[in-house]
Amino acid sequence: MATDAQMQQVAELEVEMMSDMYRRMTNACQAKCIATAFKESELTKGEAVCLDRCVAKYLDVHEKLGKRLTNMSQGDEAALQKIAQQ
Amino acid sequence: MATDAQMQQVAELEVEMMSDMYRRMTNACQAKCIATAFKESELTKGEAVCLDRCVAKYLDVHEKLGKRLTNMSQGDEAALQKIAQQ
Amino acid sequence: MATDAQMQQVAELEVEMMSDMYRRMTNACQAKCIATAFKESELTKGEAVCLDRCVAKYLDVHEKLGKRLTNMSQGDEAALQKIAQQ
């Protein structure tokens, strides 16, 4: 069985990876949606709507590829379970 | 009051962040000033002057935005002071 | 003489730097060789051959510049030896 210390390591890793994903998503959606001329300080209506949709689509793609990757990489999934079970 | 260990943590963070800023500045000024054909091994006069001005302007923008950000984000500034005072 | 702990630190640094180089090489060769339209899931013959040559050329450039850098930067080399000898 996993000790408390091991469970906490896995939990910390999940937070770290969520935060890495969030940083990448923000960068990607900024690049897709925000004009770089900066003529005004407000988000335009178009930019705001684009950001909303970009976040939704990013999370969808991230999740879909995660499922695909988990199905494929049995080895890595086994490694994952190995960690989780101890 | 801040203990010595706490003061040192904040000091180390300042060095780390200065070094992060320096790395970003070098990248930015390289992209702005250095031609990528690399026909000669010397900095041209134009590249050298561009680098000097780029460093001056980068530090100026960095500082101006820092002041603006500090004025805006009272919450974060409070957090900063909270750390610094203990 | 270098203690075991110091030898291990240097060995860990070498692994870390090899892994950093490998990551950069993969990124560079992906950018040079892989089309971003993703119309098929297989590597094309052209992409595969390009990757093979890209890896060979990347490692060659990396090594050549390493030699040049070592010859130039006597100070840094001295620092290296200082570490290695203790």
Place this chain on the structure above:
Amino acid sequence: MASEQNIQTFRDFLTQYNLVAEQCFTSCVNEFGSRTVNAKEESCANNCLDKFLKMTQRVSQRFQEHQLLNAQANGAAM
């Protein structure tokens, strides 16, 4: 107390500051005929900072809503 948590929050704040300054410099400063930032560049950089903060706030809200919906769908109070 300058806890690990506070230090990490402060580090995140400073990293964001360095990031936005780099981005706004790169987007707004393209003229190196002098060593002083001109009025147009400064206005651009200020707008860039303001917009960056509004962007990160909006992205954060949408992300939190998504997390909340996910947690509800899983029947958990995560």
Place this chain on the structure above:
Amino acid sequence: MASEQNIQTFRDFLTQYNLVAEQCFTSCVNEFGSRTVNAKEESCANNCLDKFLKMTQRVSQRFQEHQLLNAQANGAAM
């Protein structure tokens, strides 16, 4: 045992996952008229993931061959 080694392997796996998802999103999703991923975008993202895995595998093979040749040239069983 959830050794340091296992944790690091898992971290590397998740970092690669985050990286490929970012790259495939950036390459494949360019239309923000709706909030749902369309069939063309999904097909592109799937191909992108498959190709990424084949690319990393090929690069890894070539790198290992190079390391092996180097080790032999040095007369060592490195």
Place this chain on the structure above:
Amino acid sequence: MASEQNIQTFRDFLTQYNLVAEQCFTSCVNEFGSRTVNAKEESCANNCLDKFLKMTQRVSQRFQEHQLLNAQANGAAM
């Protein structure tokens, strides 16, 4: 003694080496008809390395001058 300081200096040196090699490869090698680096590519990469070192040295000098002026303006020997 292989102090923390020495290890960090060595790490910084190697990271810069990896960075400049990546940049010079990306700028200089664009032809993959063969697996050997040609004379033009090698000359470009050598120039790229030399120029990189001169650039970082110049940027470093300007930054130190700025820090010094700041310290003097604050009346401190920082």
